[in-house]
Amino acid sequence: MNSPVGIYLSVPFCKAKCSFCNFASDAFGTARMDAYVDRLCREIAGSRETAERRGAMLPREADSVYFGGGTPSLLSADQFRRIFASLRGAFDLADDAEMTLECAPGQLAEETLEELLRQGVNRVSLGVQSFVDREAQAVGRLHTRAMCESEITRLQRAGVREVGLDLIAGLPHQTEESWKISLEAALATGVTHVSVYMLEVDEESRLGREVIAGGSRYGAASVPSEDEAVAWYEAGCDLLNVGGLLQYEISNFAREGHRSRHNIKYWRRLPYIGFGLDAHSMLPQGGDAVRFQNVDDLDTYMSDDATGPLAVLPQGKAPEPERIDREAAFEESLFLGLRLVEGVSLDALREQFGEAMVASVMPSVAEVSEAGLLAMEGERIRLTARGRMASNEVFSRLLIPTAV
Ligand code: SF4
The missing domain is CATH 3.20.20.70 (Aldolase class I)
Incomplete structure (x- = not known):
């Protein structure tokens, strides 16, 4: 990143x-x-x-x-x-x-x-x-x-x-x-x-x-x-x-x-930082990434007592930062990338995450494709028009079955 x-x-x-x-x-x-x-x-x-x-x-x-x-x-x-x-x-x-x-x-x-x-x-x-x-x-x-x-x-x-x-x-x-x-x-x-x-x-x-x-x-x-x-x-x-x-x-x-x-x-998992009420961020952290978010209560956000003058997060009141490990990053790349009409390059996923990780979801990819929700074109997969309307169902069916 x-x-x-x-x-x-x-x-x-x-x-x-x-x-x-x-x-x-x-x-x-x-x-x-x-x-x-x-x-x-x-x-x-x-x-x-x-x-x-x-x-x-x-x-x-x-x-x-x-x-x-x-x-x-x-x-x-x-x-x-x-x-x-x-x-x-x-x-x-x-x-x-x-x-x-x-x-x-x-x-x-x-x-x-x-x-x-x-x-x-x-x-x-x-x-x-x-x-x-x-x-x-x-x-x-x-x-x-x-x-x-x-x-x-x-x-x-x-x-x-x-x-x-x-x-x-x-x-x-x-x-x-x-x-x-x-x-x-x-x-x-x-x-x-x-x-x-x-x-x-x-x-x-x-x-x-x-x-x-x-x-x-x-x-x-x-x-x-x-x-x-x-x-x-x-x-x-x-x-x-x-x-x-x-x-x-x-x-x-x-x-x-x-x-x-x-x-x-x-959708491409590029770094972003959010400021203000309920704003979300995702930044690189070592080889992985970390996601964090601000509180969604205005009084808490405004309260310097809770935050200190330079702090972003009222400690203990916002959700804990979430470290995105390799497996979570793979799933995010797949699901967020599939939101784009151009879809996802399997070769790019292989290069970034390795063959084993991609192979682990291929049976589900084939199954969802047969159901008419995904289209496979060469080394790219993308949601069909029907798949876009049922994207949450597609994503849940594509979750990595077990740790790779
Ligand atoms: S109330 Fe919600 S939808 Fe309406 S203008 Fe404000 S943010 Fe937009």
Whole structure:
């Protein structure tokens, strides 16, 4: 892992909480945001000390920076200036670094946008979720289709090199026709990147809890069935591919040459470090790697008593760092690599992990291929379209049977 590091910054603030959202984010006042930025800057400044404590190697060069959230576009120009000063103090940002900002339509001040462009931000990912106003409003989004379209035009005209957007299949009130409207609207904007997610139904969101327990306050009764959402998702993949946004990962589509460098690091197991609430990191450690994550409770994260001024992790409150040994690294390479449409090179796996490790999963690979979920092409394996919809099942069937 002698690659430059990718940097993720978590900004867990939103204007309002969307009903489907299961992230560690919420609506807070501006004073909290300012204190959070200070905390983030201290964490960045202490990152080398943190890596050392983990016995991990933290590359000095960084070639991607990703502000995720939450709604990081709510930060002010001055707050971004402080964060970038900290980043430039702790890392050498590559001249061609990819720098991405997640943004909610209508929630990026002009002064902030100008500062971000000065700092080198070249990608904006807009949380559109749906171009159909009724669907967006039902889940608490604060924008309309018209606002999304004018935001995209504004960003393109301002010189943001890459403008992308997110969509969700399975929202309340969504139908086959309305889903198609969102996809066609996305294509018509000329964005270079689209991420498509399925609505996640779990106990972590208001809508998810209502779908599980029943009720009508958040529109659970209007949520389409999982089978419908899967069918629309598959149709959406075809429509985007035909429109020139080519699928390169289970949830991600890009025009030629516009894939997300930062997100590809996750799937290729390249080093990344996360700062802020609930941020995750993976760094080289000897011949292996170590994964660690920050706490997901804002008060704990903010508490210097718990952390010390330069510490990243409130000791004893975040999950223990996880050392990724050779066997775990092999499984990760296989499963994360299979998320990419190009799949995984068995020769590359053999070179990195040895023949015995690869041979140990080949019977399962053959079995899953026969079931039509995996395709073997020469020395590469990749998920089929059906396999992409059942990726968790595929991964569990490919687990190494016993230690090699
Ligand atoms: S979906 Fe995005 S904007 Fe909505 S609450 Fe979650 S993080 Fe905030």
